[in-house]
Amino acid sequence: MYKVIIVDDEPIIVEGLKLGIEWANWNCGIAGTASNGLAGLELMRKIKPDILISDISMNNMDGLAMVAAIKSEYPDIEVCLLTGFRNFEYAQQAIKLGVTRFLLKPSKIDELEEAISAMTNNLKQKGNDSSNAEIDSIWSRSDEEENYIYETFIKNHPECDTPEKDRLKCTDANNFILKNALKFIYEHYKLKLSLLDVAEQCFISSWHLSKLLNQYTGRGFFEIVNTIRIDKAKDLLENKNYKIQDVSERVGFQDVTHFCRIFKSYVGKSPSDYRNYGGKGK
Numbered sequence: 001m002y003k004v005i006i007v008d009d010e011p012i013i014v015e016g017l018k019l020g021i022e023w024a025n026w027n028c029g030i031a032g033t034a035s036n037g038l039a040g041l042e043l044m045r046k047i048k049p050d051i052l053i054s055d056i057s058m059n060n061m062d063g064l065a066m067v068a069a070i071k072s073e074y075p076d077i078e079v080c081l082l083t084g085f086r087n088f089e090y091a092q093q094a095i096k097l098g099v100t101r102f103l104l105k106p107s108k109i110d111e112l113e114e115a116i117s118a119m120t121n122n123l124k125q126k127g128n129d130s131s132n133a134e135i136d137s138i139w140s141r142s143d144e145e146e147n148y149i150y151e152t153f154i155k156n157h158p159e160c161d162t163p164e165k166d167r168l169k170c171t172d173a174n175n176f177i178l179k180n181a182l183k184f185i186y187e188h189y190k191l192k193l194s195l196l197d198v199a200e201q202c203f204i205s206s207w208h209l210s211k212l213l214n215q216y217t218g219r220g221f222f223e224i225v226n227t228i229r230i231d232k233a234k235d236l237l238e239n240k241n242y243k244i245q246d247v248s249e250r251v252g253f254q255d256v257t258h259f260c261r262i263f264k265s266y267v268g269k270s271p272s273d274y275r276n277y278g279g280k281g282k
Contacts, residue, residue, distance in 0.1 A: 044077075
C-alpha cells in the first residue's frame with residue numbers, strides 16, 4: 001500500500017482529504033498529517049511516504065524550496081501541491097522541480113482523484129525513470145557571484161569518489177538545492193558556518209547536503225568555505241593598509257595563526273609572502 005501524508009495549515013482541508021476520498025481504491029493509505037512545512041518535513045523523514053499532498057503557502061517555509069528539498073532527498077516521491085492563488089510561472093517552476101499536479105483550492109473531488117491516479121501510475125513506472133537535468137544552464141555568467149561559484153566549484157570540478165551506483169541523479173531539484181546552498185555559503189562565508197546551518201536553510205539533512213556538495217563540486221563543505229575565504233583574502237592582501245590580522249578577521253577567521261596555516265596550505269606561501277611576491281613565488 002502506498003503511504004500518503006497531507007500537509008496543510010487548514011484543518012478542514014486535511015479532514016476533507018482524509019475522509020472525502022476512497023484512498024483504498026488506489027491502494028493508498030493516510031500515514032500522517034502535518035499543519036506546517038517544517039513539521040511536514042520531519043514527518044516525511046520519519047515515515048518516508050510515497051505521496052505528498054501539500055499546501056504550497058507555508059508561513060515558515062518557501063514553497064519551492066520545500067519542493068526542491070523533498071524531491072532532492074526523496075526523488076521517487078510523488079507530489080501534488082494545492083494553492084489558493086493563480087500563478088502560472090510558479091506552477092511552471094514547481095512542475096520543473098518534479099511536482100506531478102498543481103491544483104487550485106478549492107479542488108474538486110474529480111481533480112484530486114485524477115491527481116492520485118496519475119501519481120500512483122507514476123509510482124508503478126519509477127524504475128524506468130532516467131531523467132538527467134543540465135546543471136550548467138542554471139548559473140548566470142553575467143552575475144558576478146554566480147559566475148564565481150560556477151567557475152570555482154562547478155566547471156571542471158575534481159571527480160568525486162562516490163561509486164557510480166551510489167551517485168545522486170542530476171535533477172532540477174538537486175540543482176536547485178545545490179545552487180541555493182553554494183550561494184548561501186558565498187554570502188555568509190565570514191560567519192562561523194556549519195554544514196547543519198546550510199542544510200537547515202535548504203530544508204534537507206546534513207548528510208544529503210554533504211553528498212550533493214561532494215558529488216557536484218568534488219569538495220567537502222569546509223573546503224568550499226575555505227576556498228571562498230582564501231580567494232577573498234587574496235583580494236584584500238593587495239591593499240597594504242590592511243594588516244594580516246585585519247584580513248584574517250575580514251574573511252571569517254577568528255585566529256590569525258590558523259588563517260596563515262590555511263592560507264599557506266591553499267596557496268603555497270604565507271599571506272605576507274603572497275602580498276610581497278604575489279603568485280610569482282619568493
